[in-house]
Amino acid sequence: MSGRKLLCQVGLGIVMALIISLISSATVQAQECRVVWIHGLEVHKSVAVEPETMRISKDTCVIWYNRATAMNVKITFQEGKACASATDGGAAFKMGYGACYVSSWIPFAGTSSLRFKEKGTYKYVIETANGPENLPERGEKIAEGTIMVSE
Numbered sequence: 001m002s003g004r005k006l007l008c009q010v011g012l013g014i015v016m017a018l019i020i021s022l023i024s025s026a027t028v029q030a031q032e033c034r035v036v037w038i039h040g041l042e043v044h045k046s047v048a049v050e051p052e053t054m055r056i057s058k059d060t061c062v063i064w065y066n067r068a069t070a071m072n073v074k075i076t077f078q079e080g081k082a083c084a085s086a087t088d089g090g091a092a093f094k095m096g097y098g099a100c101y102v103s104s105w106i107p108f109a110g111t112s113s114l115r116f117k118e119k120g121t122y123k124y125v126i127e128t129a130n131g132p133e134n135l136p137e138r139g140e141k142i143a144e145g146t147i148m149v150s151e
Contacts, residue, residue, distance in 0.1 A: 040068035
């Protein structure tokens with residue numbers, strides 16, 4: 001009986017050691033994200049970004065959150081190739097017209113995001129269009145913003 005008891009204790013010890021090693025090795029690589037708020041009212045035909053200039057460190061993601069009522073917005077980086085190679089995680093972004101890096105249309109309460117991997121200054125414009133159907137390739141440029149990435 002003492003052999004059986006010893007075997008149970010050793011087995012329990014091994015199981016506990018396995019659990020502890022699994023828990024300690026499961027480190028989570030959390031990513032810092034910052035939010036750019038896009039505000040506006042359709043009746044005023046105006047949109048603003050807050051903050052206009054965002055200062056972040058490398059490997060920070062930026063989330064654009066559309067709070068412009070009844071408007072779809074699109075984010076366009078004029079220096080598209082430089083921005084495309086300096087960012088990742090932008091499934092909704094693609095190379096667009098005139099070598100710009102462009103998001104898809106973002107509806108009210110929608111988001112789009114990019115993670116900035118390289119130091120630099122990235123200027124963008126916000127374009128707007130109304131309605132969910134027949135959205136044009138290009139909208140009306142209505143606001144500007146800057147992402148400044150440091151080491």
